[in-house]
Amino acid sequence: MFSEAWHQMRGVQGVFLEWGSALEWNVVFTFVLCVMILSCIGLSRLIYRGRQTEGNALWLHLLGLCIFPLFLLPFANFTIFEYSKQERFCASCHPSMDPYVNDMTGADGTSLAATHYQDRFAPGEECYTCHANYGVHGTFTAKVLGLNDAWRELTGTYTEPIKMRQPFPNVLCLKCHNGARKFMKEDSHTDPGGVVAKDLLTDKTKCSECHVPGHLHPERAKTALNAG
Amino acid sequence: MASIGNLFRGDWPARLLGAAQLLIGLVAALGIATVVTLNPYLLLGFGAVQALIVLGIILFVIVAMLAQRGMVLEEFDAGQIIFSEGDPGRHVYVVKSGTLEVLAGRPDGSAEVVDRLGPGDHFGDVALLRRNLPHRFTVRTVTDAHIFRISPGALVQLYANLPELREYFRQKEEPHLRRLAALRKGPVPGHLPKSPGDPKPPPPASPR
Numbered sequence: 001m002f003s004e005a006w007h008q009m010r011g012v013q014g015v016f017l018e019w020g021s022a023l024e025w026n027v028v029f030t031f032v033l034c035v036m037i038l039s040c041i042g043l044s045r046l047i048y049r050g051r052q053t054e055g056n057a058l059w060l061h062l063l064g065l066c067i068f069p070l071f072l073l074p075f076a077n078f079t080i081f082e083y084s085k086q087e088r089f090c091a092s093c094h095p096s097m098d099p100y101v102n103d104m105t106g107a108d109g110t111s112l113a114a115t116h117y118q119d120r121f122a123p124g125e126e127c128y129t130c131h132a133n134y135g136v137h138g139t140f141t142a143k144v145l146g147l148n149d150a151w152r153e154l155t156g157t158y159t160e161p162i163k164m165r166q167p168f169p170n171v172l173c174l175k176c177h178n179g180a181r182k183f184m185k186e187d188s189h190t191d192p193g194g195v196v197a198k199d200l201l202t203d204k205t206k207c208s209e210c211h212v213p214g215h216l217h218p219e220r221a222k223t224a225l226n227a228g
Numbered sequence: 229m230a231s232i233g234n235l236f237r238g239d240w241p242a243r244l245l246g247a248a249q250l251l252i253g254l255v256a257a258l259g260i261a262t263v264v265t266l267n268p269y270l271l272l273g274f275g276a277v278q279a280l281i282v283l284g285i286i287l288f289v290i291v292a293m294l295a296q297r298g299m300v301l302e303e304f305d306a307g308q309i310i311f312s313e314g315d316p317g318r319h320v321y322v323v324k325s326g327t328l329e330v331l332a333g334r335p336d337g338s339a340e341v342v343d344r345l346g347p348g349d350h351f352g353d354v355a356l357l358r359r360n361l362p363h364r365f366t367v368r369t370v371t372d373a374h375i376f377r378i379s380p381g382a383l384v385q386l387y388a389n390l391p392e393l394r395e396y397f398r399q400k401e402e403p404h405l406r407r408l409a410a411l412r413k414g415p416v417p418g419h420l421p422k423s424p425g426d427p428k429p430p431p432p433a434s435p436r
């Protein structure tokens with residue numbers, strides 16, 4: 001009976017499906033470490049009043065100001081980097097991202113983003129998966145550009161409708177589809193010899209020329225600057 | 229604001245320690261706010277201040293190194309206990325400024341002021357120089373006080389190289405132990421003749 005109720009709950013509340021991921025555990029560890037650090041500092045101020053080595057003060061300081069913070073660094077950074085890949089993080093930039101996110105998550109969406117979202121290709125990380133290039137270089141570039149976007153959102157220095165900095169490169173599609181059986185079966189994707197078409201690799205032919213656009217969203221002409 | 233000001237009282241190591249606590253405490257507080265709310269701006273801010281953790285750790289390491297110095301000046305508020313009866317002896321203290329009182333516990337649980345200490349007085353040497361002997365008094369500040377805390381290593385060096393200092397400690401200890409024996413109505417456990425003393429004997433006249 002318990003198992004049945006548990007599975008029902010998992011099915012109804014999708015959040016349970018995510019619990020247990022590295023991100024969730026890191027959020028918990030980050031929270032616990034922060035609480036322990038503040039507790040050590042509070043105890044030090046209350047009991048030892050800033051003295052450095054009296055009694056067990058040095059051990060308390062060693063824990064609160066050295067060991068726990070050293071553990072906090074990797075856990076916190078992992079939390080930050082992983083959470084910033086989440087679709088909910090990208091969607092938190094209101095209202096500039098709303099049209100794109102709503103288009104993607106809408107049940108009746110027909111854009112490529114919506115199709116990928118509905119097919120659960122990268123659950124929770126849809127934006128990052130399609131907009132960040134492969135490897136560490138891609139991640140780093142995405143983070144730097146994301147910081148720039150966040151700054152513009154925070155200061156309101158962006159113009160609607162927001163646009164991509166450069167046309168969506170085919171490599172972002174090919175990093176997943178290149179070599180996939182269904183993709184390679186399509187003649188227009190390959191050159192004689194069964195290799196990926198050079199025109200696709202060099203962006204001479206864009207994916208969006210044959211496929212529906214990545215996003216189908218209402219145009220928004222109003223600018224944040226002008227609105228102010 | 230006063231409590232933040234308290235972080236930066238005392239000598240330089242104490243101030244550095246306060247700075248390290250402030251930096252790392254701020255990051256920890258921001259971390260809690262971040263993971264509780266998962267607000268994107270808090271998250272980015274949390275990421276931006278990670279460097280403060282490194283800075284705080286560096287400050288703490290400096291403090292830990294400075295704490296190994298032979299002598300550290302510490303600041304105490306009025307009413308603070310320097311050490312309690314029964315605590316293990318770790319340091320010798322020399323009063324720079326302020327007034328302290330020496331309390332002896334009675335069997336009924338009350339405490340009696342048996343001495344008052346002022347600038348130039350020292351205490352804590354008996355428990356430190358005789359191994360495994362805990363403090364037999366509680367020392368508490370009466371007013372705000374600045375007290376030099378001398379490390380065991382530094383004291384042993386002085387004690388071994390300065391015969392005058394050894395003689396000084398002996399002279400101070402004898403009357404003190406006699407008074408302690410009278411107070412406790414019996415021999416003092418661990419008392420050895422001709423050994424350095426704890427707090428100096430109480431003056432017959434009124435306290436300083």
